[in-house]
Every structure is written in structure tokens, then in C-alpha cells.
Amino acid sequence: MKRFLLIDPWITDFAAYDFWIKPLGLLCLAALLREAGAKVELLDCLDRHDPGWLAWQGWNSARERWDGTGKFHREPIPKPPVLADVPRRFCRYGWTPGYLRSRLRQMERPHAVLVTSGMTYWYPGVREVISKVKKEWPGVPVLLGGIYATLCPEHATREMGADYVLPGPLSGESLRQLWDLLELQAPPSPQWFAELESLPYDLYPNLRSAAVLTGLGCPFRCSFCASGILQPQLVRRDPKVVAAEIATLNRSRGVVHFAFFDDALLVAAEKHFLPICEELRRLGVHASFHTPNGLHIRMITPDVAEAMAAVNFRTVRLSFETSNPERQRAMGSKASEEDLALALERLESAGYRRNEVGVYVLAGLPGQGAGEVVESLLAVARLGAKASLAIFSPIPGTAEWRKSVESGLFPADADPLLGNDTRVPLRSPQFDLSAVQRLRDLTRWLNRRVEEGLFNFPDRESLVGWVLGEAEFRLAGAEAVGGTSGHLRGMGA
Numbered sequence: 001m002k003r004f005l006l007i008d009p010w011i012t013d014f015a016a017y018d019f020w021i022k023p024l025g026l027l028c029l030a031a032l033l034r035e036a037g038a039k040v041e042l043l044d045c046l047d048r049h050d051p052g053w054l055a056w057q058g059w060n061s062a063r064e065r066w067d068g069t070g071k072f073h074r075e076p077i078p079k080p081p082v083l084a085d086v087p088r089r090f091c092r093y094g095w096t097p098g099y100l101r102s103r104l105r106q107m108e109r110p111h112a113v114l115v116t117s118g119m120t121y122w123y124p125g126v127r128e129v130i131s132k133v134k135k136e137w138p139g140v141p142v143l144l145g146g147i148y149a150t151l152c153p154e155h156a157t158r159e160m161g162a163d164y165v166l167p168g169p170l171s172g173e174s175l176r177q178l179w180d181l182l183e184l185q186a187p188p189s190p191q192w193f194a195e196l197e198s199l200p201y202d203l204y205p206n207l208r209s210a211a212v213l214t215g216l217g218c219p220f221r222c223s224f225c226a227s228g229i230l231q232p233q234l235v236r237r238d239p240k241v242v243a244a245e246i247a248t249l250n251r252s253r254g255v256v257h258f259a260f261f262d263d264a265l266l267v268a269a270e271k272h273f274l275p276i277c278e279e280l281r282r283l284g285v286h287a288s289f290h291t292p293n294g295l296h297i298r299m300i301t302p303d304v305a306e307a308m309a310a311v312n313f314r315t316v317r318l319s320f321e322t323s324n325p326e327r328q329r330a331m332g333s334k335a336s337e338e339d340l341a342l343a344l345e346r347l348e349s350a351g352y353r354r355n356e357v358g359v360y361v362l363a364g365l366p367g368q369g370a371g372e373v374v375e376s377l378l379a380v381a382r383l384g385a386k387a388s389l390a391i392f393s394p395i396p397g398t399a400e401w402r403k404s405v406e407s408g409l410f411p412a413d414a415d416p417l418l419g420n421d422t423r424v425p426l427r428s429p430q431f432d433l434s435a436v437q438r439l440r441d442l443t444r445w446l447n448r449r450v451e452e453g454l455f456n457f458p459d460r461e462s463l464v465g466w467v468l469g470e471a472e473f474r475l476a477g478a479e480a481v482g483g484t485s486g487h488l489r490g491m492g493a
């Protein structure tokens, strides 16, 4: 019997937090390899609940928040030279190399090792993991795939030390190539995803939360997003099968937190999302559901809002990005401020408090000034919702990437590390790190006001001046909500 080891590398970054993270690409691959009769083992260097890892740290269990999220173990590591200008500590998040080595040494030598990759700028962790594997088992072929490998295939081929880099989704063609490399018979059907019964979560001995994938891809082509490159067509699983998978994990493994990682969960909801919710109710699943990846605002119909409340969606994030109508149009006309207002009304009618809803606002898009971001944050606050600030970083292959290259912000052959969202604002003519820090402080402050039901905000100009360090005034209580950027003196808010 063929034996394959699947590895999800650790993260190397300035910051990382476990928002129900699971290597779904690897889990899909594991399901297919098992169906082909192979034995599969998984080392997920981001699994905070792995019993061996807990014991290695001398812990009984990992600390977590009410929603199942939590902090990774982290260790400072040398900052890559191209990031030397970022005044932050660079860390490895997840298992230590020592623990990974000990796990590799307990294992029998596999026929091949399959490694996945996440963010493009997390590649140092991928390289380090591959080199550890190569050191333990010289001669065992290492195959690399995943998001970084798909978006930066040349870089990955040149730099990672893998024997094979397999970019792209697992489609008919790439599966044939993979099956040949692994010397397996009969590749899976090209419809494998639509036919997927369940993800092999039994590979996690101590499963506390699960990521759910009901569909791959997205019919929208937002200018900053790579979804269309990663998976050109929307493919979906049967709603009943998805609900059954969740119900089984809930009953047999006691999992109560499920995070949907879909890019287009609500598209054609009457045929997909609504039946999933209906089935979850019919099966009597008692759990909390989370959508950390933003939902399409215009698709929050009254039925969708009610279904979300009925099955207990607790973390609800909406993708707004900006309140600026021109930029909304340029990015793909996903949602206007009116659309956001309507969605919030519907969620409220379904039983949500507006301030339970998180709204993504993007900062640092090419040509976007601080004024637009402040305006967008204020728009969200005025509507009574909480903003979640996402810092823009250009992703190779997207329209915004091309704009960033054309505007000279980025060389076309830039090291993917330069796309790190902590570093990107350093290079923007409109932003610097302290402006970003102030935008973060402002977001926290506005969210606190919204939570307290205080809806009088300073005017836009004063806030922009403050964000840019040109004006000083006091955001009452900003320190108490974790403000770090100083200069919070002067004018009253």
C-alpha cells in the first residue's frame, strides 16, 4: 500500500491568529488519495490542539476564545533582509522545528510528501519545512501545491527545494499529472469536488473546530482578489451532503464551531445556502457557525438573514471594502452604502444586533487616500455595525497587482515577501505604518462607540488630520480600547 505524508507548514509573518484555520486543499487531496487506496498521514504545523504538541509544551489543552479561535505559539526568527525596513518582530507561528522533527522521526518513511502553501508571503515557512523533510528522508520526493505555488509558480519552482511544484486547482489535467507522479492508478473524476462526501477530519486526533467548504471559486471578479485565478469556475457540493458532514462532526466528534471558507457562499442561495441551513435544522445540529471570509452584501436577503439566525451564525462578516462609489464601481460594483444599510436592516429584522455584524473595510488600495478609509469607517459606524480593517496587499495576477506594478509601487518580479500586508503600507505614497496604526486605533474606537450606542463622531476632516499625524486631538477613551499611536491629546471628540 502506498503511504503519503501531507504537511501544512507553519506561518512566518509579523502577525498571525488562528481563525479556525485548516488546510482545506490538503484535506481534499487526502480524501482523493484515500479513495485511490493509499494510506495518508497529516502533519498540520498549525494544529494548536495536536495532543503531541500540547504535551511537548507541557499543556493539557490549548487556550481559546469562546468561538474556538486562539493564539498560535510563536517564536521570533530573523527577519528576511527584504523586510528589514519593517519595524516589527518577524515570527514563526505554529509548531517548532524541534517538534516537527520529532514527529518525522516517529514516522515510517513515506513514498512521497505533499506540502501545501497558503499566503504568497508565507513561503519562508514552506521552504523551511521542505528542507527539514529533505534532511530526514533524502530521496523521498516532495511535491508542493497550494495558493502560493499557484500564484507564484516560478518563484516556488526556483526557491522551495521541492522536487515538483504543481500549481493550480486539482482539475482533470493536474490530477492526471499528480496520479502519474505518485504512480497511482485511475485518477479521480474531474467532478471530484462536487462529489466529495466529506473531508477526512479523522486525521485530526483532537478536533475542536472545523472549516467547511461548500463550494470552490466565485463568479465575481473583484479587482483585488485572486479567487478567479485559484479556481476559475464555481463548483459546489450537494447541500445535503454538506449538512450531513457537519452533523456527523457535531455528533460524533463534538465539534461546535464551524467556519465557512467559501468565496461565494450566498450565490444562488435558494439552491445552495438555504437548503444547507434547512437541512442543518432538520438534522437538529446545535453549533455555532462563522463566516470569517466576507459575505456578499447584496445577497443578504430576508430569507438568508433568517436562515443564518435560525441555525446560529455567530460571526457574520460582510465584504464592503469602501464607501466610495467610484472605487466600488472600479472594483466590481459589489455593494454600495445603501446595499449595506439594507443588509443590516434585514439582519436586524432576523434577530441580530447590528453591532454583532463585522464589516470589512479595505485600506491602502492603489490611489486610495486616508480620507476614503476614514469615510468608509464612519459610514459603517453610522449604520451601527462594527468595521474590520483589512490592509490591502497586491496579489500576483490580480488587476490591483497590475496597477501597483504600473504605478511603480512594485517591480513586476517582486519578491512575494514584499506583498506582506504589514509592509505594503510602507511603500504607499498615501500611507505609512503610523497612519495604518492610527486607522486601526480609530477602528477600535469607533467600534467601541457603536457598542456603547454612542453615535456622535468627530467630523471626517479632523479624523483624517489625526490619522495622518497632522492634527492632534483626543479620542476619548482611545487608550482604554488599546490605542497605541500616541498624540491622543488636545481637542475633545
Ligand code: B12
Pocket (backbone or CB within 6 Å): 015, 016, 017, 019, 021, 022, 023, 024, 025, 026, 028, 029, 114, 115, 116, 117, 118, 119, 120, 121, 143, 144, 145, 146, 147, 148, 150, 166, 168, 169, 170, 171, 178, 213, 217, 224, 225, 226, 227, 230, 231, 260, 261, 262, 263, 292, 293, 294, 389, 390, 391, 392, 393, 394, 395, 396, 419, 421
Ligand atoms: C478562508 C480564507 C481566509 C480565512 C482563513 C485564513 C487561512 N489562512 O486559512 C480568513 C478569513 C481568516 C482569511 C484571512 C485573510 N486572507 Co484569506 N482567504 C481564504 C480563502 C477564501 C480560502 C482558502 C481556502 O481554504 N481555499 C480552499 C482550498 C481547497 O484551496 P487551496 O488551498 O488553494 O487548495 C486547492 C489547490 O491549491 C490544491 N492544493 C492545495 N494544496 C496542495 C498541495 C499539493 C501537493 C497539490 C498537488 C495541490 C494542492 O488543491 C486544492 C483544490 O484545488 C482564500 C481564497 C481562495 N479562494 O483560496 C483567501 C486568500 C488566501 N486570503 C487572502 C488574503 C489577502 C487574506 C488576508 C491577508 C486579508 C486581509 N487583508 O486581512 C487575511 C490574512 C489572515 C491570515 N494572516 O491568515 C488572499 C491571499 C493573498 C496572498 N498574497 O497570498 C486570498 C487568496 C484571497 C484573495 N484576496 O485573493 N482568509
